[in-house]
Amino acid sequence: MPVAFVPAADTGNAVAVAEIAMLHLLMLLRRFGETQVNVAERRVGSPSGSMLAGKAVTVLGTGSIGTALLARLSAFDVVTTAVGRRGYRDYPALDGLVPAERYYSIDEFRKALAGTEVLVVCCPLTERTRGLVGADEFAAMPQGGWLINVGRGPIVEYQSLLDALRSGRLAGAGLDVTWEEPIDPADPLLNENVCVTPHIGGVTEESYAAMAATFAANARKAVAGEPLSHLAE
Numbered sequence: 001m002p003v004a005f006v007p008a009a010d011t012g013n014a015v016a017v018a019e020i021a022m023l024h025l026l027m028l029l030r031r032f033g034e035t036q037v038n039v040a041e042r043r044v045g046s047p048s049g050s051m052l053a054g055k056a057v058t059v060l061g062t063g064s065i066g067t068a069l070l071a072r073l074s075a076f077d078v079v080t081t082a083v084g085r086r087g088y089r090d091y092p093a094l095d096g097l098v099p100a101e102r103y104y105s106i107d108e109f110r111k112a113l114a115g116t117e118v119l120v121v122c123c124p125l126t127e128r129t130r131g132l133v134g135a136d137e138f139a140a141m142p143q144g145g146w147l148i149n150v151g152r153g154p155i156v157e158y159q160s161l162l163d164a165l166r167s168g169r170l171a172g173a174g175l176d177v178t179w180e181e182p183i184d185p186a187d188p189l190l191n192e193n194v195c196v197t198p199h200i201g202g203v204t205e206e207s208y209a210a211m212a213a214t215f216a217a218n219a220r221k222a223v224a225g226e227p228l229s230h231l232a233e
Helices: 013-029 032-040 064-076 106-112 135-140 158-167 205-224
Strands: 056-060 079-084 102-105 118-121 145-149 170-175 194-196
Touching: 013 032, 013 064, 013 118, 013 145, 013 170, 013 194, 013 205, 056 064, 064 079, 079 106, 102 106, 106 135, 135 158, 158 170
Parallel strands: 056 079, 056 118, 079 102, 118 145, 145 170, 170 194
Antiparallel strands: none
8 A cells, every 4th residue: 555745845844843943042042041030030131142143053964854944044144064864975966955064974973063063953763863962972062062953852862961961061952852752841851951842843833734735635636546646665
């Protein structure tokens, strides 16, 4: 029996996830949690945050989500690096498809992290990517960087992330995905500078409407005996 999927790029899902990554990044840099405390306590003029402009941002994953994110980062005048599963020479059209200033294959991941102030995880969870981001990867980044994960929780080693946050190796993390969902409100990670959203990256009115329409269109094709779109390989 043929199996079809709903493509993220054609439904707005990829853009929605890229936007939630931007939300996490900006909230961390501008210390949004502290701003809300200061509003409640009637304090103005603090905290002092950091600008995204000029930051070195590495995006792990060059699929539809990663490329959508890179396109949006370009408007913020950041230095972008992309890490994908293909070697650059094996993907000659890459510079036209991936709007990044530098590109590395996943085999060169740690090399790509040199100078990286912000790492955004956008890749799918596979046996190759499970635990891909851990203590050695955090050590390859400058002290006080940030991690954003909108891929899947287990791509990042939990204990390594907790240790990096506690030691100050990382300044903060933004997670739309966690190791267990929903995350335990008593999870020690939540005692650190961590912003968590409940896996809502692709949950928007626009993306859900487009996904439903894509599914319905394929259902009509199936009933009519027509070839299906977006068949899984």
